Amino acid sequence: MKAVYAAHPDPHDPLSALVLGERPDPVVPEGWSRVRVRAVSLNHKDLWTLRGVGLNYDKYPRILGCEAAGEDPDGRRVTLYPVLDSPPGTTDETLVLPAAQLVGARPGTLAEYIAAPAACLLPVPDHLTWAEAACLMCTWLPAYRMLFTKAELLPGNSVLVQGAAGGLSTALIQLGAAAGLRVHVTSRTAEKRELARSLGAHAVFESNADLPEQVDAVIDSVGKATWTHSLRSVRNGGTVVVAGATTGDVSPARLHRIYFHQIKIVGSFSGTRDEYARMLALMNTTGIRPLVDEVLSVRDAPLAFKRLSDGDVRGNLVLSWP
Numbered sequence: 001m002k003a004v005y006a007a008h009p010d011p012h013d014p015l016s017a018l019v020l021g022e023r024p025d026p027v028v029p030e031g032w033s034r035v036r037v038r039a040v041s042l043n044h045k046d047l048w049t050l051r052g053v054g055l056n057y058d059k060y061p062r063i064l065g066c067e068a069a070g071e072d073p074d075g076r077r078v079t080l081y082p083v084l085d086s087p088p089g090t091t092d093e094t095l096v097l098p099a100a101q102l103v104g105a106r107p108g109t110l111a112e113y114i115a116a117p118a119a120c121l122l123p124v125p126d127h128l129t130w131a132e133a134a135c136l137m138c139t140w141l142p143a144y145r146m147l148f149t150k151a152e153l154l155p156g157n158s159v160l161v162q163g164a165a166g167g168l169s170t171a172l173i174q175l176g177a178a179a180g181l182r183v184h185v186t187s188r189t190a191e192k193r194e195l196a197r198s199l200g201a202h203a204v205f206e207s208n209a210d211l212p213e214q215v216d217a218v219i220d221s222v223g224k225a226t227w228t229h230s231l232r233s234v235r236n237g238g239t240v241v242v243a244g245a246t247t248g249d250v251s252p253a254r255l256h257r258i259y260f261h262q263i264k265i266v267g268s269f270s271g272t273r274d275e276y277a278r279m280l281a282l283m284n285t286t287g288i289r290p291l292v293d294e295v296l297s298v299r300d301a302p303l304a305f306k307r308l309s310d311g312d313v314r315g316n317l318v319l320s321w322p
Contacts, residue, residue, distance in 0.1 A: 001022070001023060001024075001025050001026075001111055001112040001113050002020065002021070002022060002023075002111070002112050002298070003020075003021070003022070003023040003063045003107075003110060003111035003112070004018065004019070004020050004063070004064050004065070004110040004111070004298055004301045004319070005018075005019055005021070005023060005061050005062055005063045005064055005108075005110070006018065006019075006049050006050045006060060006061060006062045006064060007019045007060065007061050008057075008060050008061070009049075009050070009051060009052025009055070009057055009060060010050065010051065010052070011051045011052055011053075014047060014050035014051045014309070015050065015302060015305055015306060015309065017050050018050060018064075018301060018302055018305055019061070020298060020299065020301055023061070023063060023107075023111060025113060026107070026111070026113055026114055026115035027115060028115045029115070031117060031118060032115050032116060032117050032118065033072050033073055033115070033116060033117075033118050033121060034073060034113055034114070034115050035068070035070040035071065035072055035078060035080070035113065035114050035115070035116060035121065036070050036071045036112070036113060037068045037069075037070040037109060037110075037111060037112060037113060037114055037321055038068075038069055038070045038071065038130040038134075038320065038321060039068070039069050039070075039130040039131050039133065039134035039295070039318050039319070039320045039321070040065045040067065040068045040069075040109050040110050040134055040318065040319050040320075041066075041067055041131075041134040041135045041138060041139070041167065041316045041317070041318050042304055042305065042308050042316070042317045042318070042319065043066045043067070043138045043139075043167075044244075044246065044308070045066050045138075046064045046065065046066065046108070046110075046305070046308075047305070047308065047309055049062055049064060049108075050064070050305075062107065062108070063107040063108040063109075063110055063111050064108045064110045065108035065109030065110030065111070066082065066108060066109065066137075066138050067079065067080060067082065067109060067134060067135075067136070067137035067138045068080050068109035068110075068114060068134060069124055069130050069133035069134040069136075070114070072118075072121055076121075076123070077123070077124040077126070077133065078121040078122060078123060078124060079121075079122050079123075079124050079133055079134070079136050079137055080109060080114065080116055080120060080121065080122075080137065081093075081116075081119075081120040081121070081122050081137065081273065081276070082137050082138070082270055083096055083120075083270060084106065084116060084117060084120055092272055093270075093272055093273065094145075094269050094270045094271065094272060110298070110301075110319065112321055122273065122276055124136070125280060125283070125284060127289075128289060128290075129292075130320065131292045131295045131316075131318040131320065132289050132290045132292060134316075134318050135167060135171075135290035135292065135315075135316040135318070136276075136279075136290070137270075138167070139167035139168045139170075139171045139290070139316060140171045140175070140279060140283075140290060141270065141271035141275060141276055141279060142168065142243065142268065142269070142270055142271055143168055143171035143172045143175055144171075144175055144271060144275055144276075144278070144279040144282075145268055145270070145271040145272070145275050146172065146219050146241045146243055146268045147159065147172065147175055147176055147179070147181070147217075147219070148179070148275075148278075149268075149271075149275060150239070150241045150266045150268045151216070151217035151219070151239045151241050151266075152239070153176070153179075153181055153216060153217055155179060155180030155181065156180060156181075156182070157181055157182070157216040157217070158181065158182040158183075158184065158202075158213065158215040158216050158217075159172075159176055159181050159182070159183055159184065159215055159216060159217045159218070159219060160184045160185070160186070160211065160215045160217070160218040160219070160230070160233050160234070161173060161176070161183060161184070161185045161186070161196075161201075161219050162186055162218065162219065162220045162221065162222050162226045162229070162230060163185075163186065163187060163221065163222055163226075164185045164186070164187035164192040164193055164195060164196040164201075164204070165187065165192040165195055165196075165313065165314050165315070166311075166313060166315075167290070167291075167313070167315055167316040168221055168243065168244075169185070169196075169221075170195075170196075170199055170290075170291045170314075170315045170316075171290065171291075172219055173185060173196055173199045173200055173201050174199050174200060174288045174291070175279070175282065175288070176200075177199070177200025177201065177202075178200070178282060178286040178288050179282065182202040182203075182215075183200065183201045183202050184201070184202060184203050184204070184205065184211060184215060185197075185201045185203075185204050185205070186204070186205050186206065186207050186208070186209065186226070186229075187204065187206070187207060188206070188207045192314075193205075193206075195314060199291070207225075207226070207229075208226070208229045210232075211233050214233060214234060214235040214236075214238070215233055215234060215235065215238065216234075216235060216238050216239070217234065217238055217239040217240070217241060218230040218233055218234045218238070218239075218240045218241070219241050219243060220240055220241065220242055220243065221242075221243040221244035221245070221246060222244070222245070222246055222247050223244065223245030223246060223247045223248055223249060223250055224245065224247045224248040224249060224250055224251070225247040225248075226247075227250040227253075227254070228254065231254050231257050231258065231261075231263060232257075234261075234263055236261045236262060236263075237261070237262045237263070237264075238263060238264070239263070239264040239265075239266060240263060240264070240265050240266070241266055241267075241268050242265060242266065242267045242268065243267075243268050290315065290316055291314065291315030291316065292315055292316050292318055293313050293314045293315045293316060293317050294317060294318070295318045295319075295320050296317070296318070296319055296320070297319070297320060297322065298319050298320070298321055300319075301319055304317050304319055
């Protein structure tokens with residue numbers, strides 16, 4: 001089958017390791033299903049894989065892709081739940097070690113076909129396009145968990161989203177606004193701030209600007225560049241949800257402010273099947289849907305990954321199979 005894969009790790013020129021070529025068809029164990037992939041949303045984890053971060057070098061060549069939408073053997077539209085292995089009795093699948101996640105433990109989704117346990121194939125609403133359906137697992141489901149499970153926000157509460165234009169940020173803005181939150185957003189450019197406003201943001205600000213009020217929660221996936229601002233922007237007793245660190249780790253952590261103002265720092269990773277069902281209910285009720293920047297053919301994978309690497313994205317970049 002054809003696939004987009006990292007031929008080898010290259011920390012200095014990661015895009016040079018990107019290949020569109022032939023890879024072995026997936027093995028389908030008993031109880032698993034083979035899915036014909038229709039669309040795959042790109043994720044920064046793919047860039048890390050190209051750089052050799054988080055994956056042993058003996059695992060290359062490695063098919064890229066963290067999520068997918070496609071058709072199961074019965075023709076049903078499905079998306080792939082990212083945690084494939086959960087021990088019996090697990091009540092929160094996200095607490096399973098990241099090694100159980102699709103990317104890392106098994107080949108990725110940027111291929112004509114993938115194999116997965118039948119229980120990990122979740123239904124896709126009929127009103128979503130293939131490209132929109134491919135954005136549900138790595139941006140929308142984590143965003144839902146951050147806002148409503150980890151930050152425990154309720155209608156009327158306020159939240160600051162650090163960053164305005166990526167797939168995760170746009171999902172946070174739309175979900176928060178649809179649920180009645182007062183969503184504040186920061187961004188470095190006026191264009192991206194206007195995008196956030198058009199998606200439902202209550203107020204937009206330049207990066208690191210002082211807010212007119214401290215918020216109930218901050219969602220920070222940026223890390224080093226925004227950490228001090230996040231701690232300064234959250235109210236006493238509020239919550240900072242750590243969802244990534246695209247600009248690097250934090251130093252110093254400003255522990256004196258955390259304990260003196262009793263700020264809760266919580267990590268968030270992926271989401272549960274129950275959260276997925278609740279997220280779909282909210283989407284169906286309000287009509288919100290993922291923002292897709294562009295849908296490109298897999299033949300244009302180098303162009304798509306270059307845009308992702310440059311940060312030139314408004315929402316999600318999606319690759320499609322013909």
